[in-house]
Amino acid sequence: MKINKLILLFVTTLFLGSCSNDEQGSTIESEVETPVTVKASFSYTISATDPYVAIFQNTTESSFQYQSLWDYGLGEGKVNVGSGLVEVRYNEVGNYTVKFYAVYNGVTTEESKTIKVDENGICPNGLCGSTSSTSLKDAATTFAVGNITRSSWVIGSGKYIELLKNEFNSLTSEYEMKMNVMYPAQGSYNFSAADAIVSFAQANDMYVHGHALIWHNATPSWVENFSGTDAEFEAMVKAYITTTVTRYKGKVRSWDVVNEALEDGSGNPLRKSVFKQKMGDDYIKKCFQFARDADPDVLLFYNDYNMASSATKRAAMFTLVDELGDLIDGVGAQMHISYNGPSASQIKNLADGVISRNLKLHFAELDIRANPNNDLTVLSNDRAKAQSAKYKEVVQIYNSIPLENKFALTVWGVRDNESWLIDFWGNADWPLLFDSNYNKKLSYYGFLGGLQ
Numbered sequence: 547m548k549i550n551k552l553i554l555l556f557v558t559t560l561f562l563g564s565c566s567n568d569e570q571g572s573t574i575e576s577e578v579e580t581p582v583t584v585k586a587s588f589s590y591t592i593s594a595t596d597p598y599v600a601i602f603q604n605t606t607e608s609s610f611q612y613q614s615l616w617d618y619g620l621g622e623g624k625v626n627v628g629s630g631l632v633e634v635r636y637n638e639v640g641n642y643t644v645k646f647y648a649v650y651n652g653v654t655t656e657e658s659k660t661i662k663v664d665e666n667g668i669c670p671n672g673l674c675g676s677t678s679s680t681s682l683k684d685a686a687t688t689f690a691v692g693n694i695t696r697s698s699w700v701i702g703s704g705k706y707i708e709l710l711k712n713e714f715n716s717l718t719s720e721y722e723m724k725m726n727v728m729y730p731a732q733g734s735y736n737f738s739a740a741d742a743i744v745s746f747a748q749a750n751d752m753y754v755h756g757h758a759l760i761w762h763n764a765t766p767s768w769v770e771n772f773s774g775t776d777a778e779f780e781a782m783v784k785a786y787i788t789t790t791v792t793r794y795k796g797k798v799r800s801w802d803v804v805n806e807a808l809e810d811g812s813g814n815p816l817r818k819s820v821f822k823q824k825m826g827d828d829y830i831k832k833c834f835q836f837a838r839d840a841d842p843d844v845l846l847f848y849n850d851y852n853m854a855s856s857a858t859k860r861a862a863m864f865t866l867v868d869e870l871g872d873l874i875d876g877v878g879a880q881m882h883i884s885y886n887g888p889s890a891s892q893i894k895n896l897a898d899g900v901i902s903r904n905l906k907l908h909f910a911e912l913d914i915r916a917n918p919n920n921d922l923t924v925l926s927n928d929r930a931k932a933q934s935a936k937y938k939e940v941v942q943i944y945n946s947i948p949l950e951n952k953f954a955l956t957v958w959g960v961r962d963n964e965s966w967l968i969d970f971w972g973n974a975d976w977p978l979l980f981d982s983n984y985n986k987k988l989s990y991y992g993f994l995g996g997l998q
């Protein structure tokens with residue numbers, strides 16, 4: 547069995563206080579000396595980033611210099627690791643009796659606790675199989691925690707449905723609330739998949755974030771090849787947005803009105819989409835106005851990627867957003883990032899820009915590549931830890947923005963093996979919070995740790 551022990555912090559408990567035994571003895575000679583003992587005491591918590599790791603703390607109260615010894619219940623007997631916090635990993639399911647000893651004046655006192663470990667890690671409060679452990683949505687008390695789904699997944703029951711309902715309180719359709727699916731042929735809408743997702747969310751008290759009314763990558767071919775005048779094109783877009791937003795009025799909390807309108811290249815101009823070509827450079831403003839007119843209460847977002855890593859794209863986005871004035875409620879910052887970047891300060895810069903404009907911030911489409919350089923064939927412990935730390939960092943940044951700017955943090959997928967990234971990059975990766983068996987990964991605990 548492998549035991550990892552790491553002394554994190556040395557707490558000074560070993561020094562004599564200013565009032566020593568000797569001083570007392572010399573000034574009050576007539577008092578009978580009672581033997582002094584030091585009462586051993588310790589506590590432990592479960593690591594936020596690794597459910598199999600207990601963090602032990604010596605909580606003995608004494609100003610006397612005593613010796614402290616641990617027995618972690620792993621068959622090693624007593625070990626002296628000094629004082630401070632100690633991390634111990636319990637790799638195997640079982641019950642472990644942990645003892646802490648304080649030795650002073652020839653007297654040894656001890657405290658003992660039982661650590662129970664099941665297949666999910668150390669059981670909180672010794673309650674194995676407890677379903678009362680905090681879920682992501684419960685831990686995030688000031689914003690929604692979302693994930694994506696598909697209409698074929700929200701029917702029936704099973705592990706997936708349980709997990710989705712337990713951990714998340716906001717849903718985004720992965721691809722079925724885009725124009726190519728909702729409006730596949732002229733004059734013929736198909737809302738069946740979107741309806742299924744929205745109904746499921748309503749039945750389970752979850753928000754729906756509508757994604758995305760206009761996206762150059764999800765435009766049906768009849769729209770790309772529109773036959774008609776520019777005025778007819780614009781009327782068609784107006785009717786589509788009005789029909790869709792009206793249909794889900796009161797059921798959808800928010801919409802990405804336009805997605806990824808900016809080029810990646812120099813200057814980050816508007817992409818030359820069919821919408822720009824036919825409706826003009828102010829097509830985004832027009833689309834926001836159509837949506838606003840259809841539902842004055844729904845929150846309207848502009849959504850795009852790489853805005854933390856690219857300062858120029860961020861600047862172009864803010865120019866675009868500023869031109870929208872009161873029509874826009876928030877910015878969706880897609881968080882398709884990697885374990886090693888963008889940096890916390892880049893992410894904060896983006897958040898600060900949104901906050902300074904009094905807009906809502908959506909950390910959207912969160913997934914964190916563990917293998918961006920394709921140097922792994924399996925997820926190593928070190929990389930899993932680094933990925934978990936990045937999740938924690940992102941969540942901490944989001945959790946620390948002002949309440950009025952908070953909206954939701956949406957993870958882009960549940961199981962690693964279902965992530966769009968695998969096909970997109972064509973190499974192995976494990977970017978999400980759950981493995982292919984729906985087990986929580988270290989990344990899950992990193993996310994949770996960011997909320998604490």
Ligand code: 9MR
Pocket residue numbers: 720721724763764805880911966
């Ligand atoms: O993950 C989505 C994938 O299943 C779809 O096939 C694709 C096209 O609809 O969209 C993917 O999600 C994208 C999102 O809508 C916008 N940002 C980039 C995402 C990954 O491509």
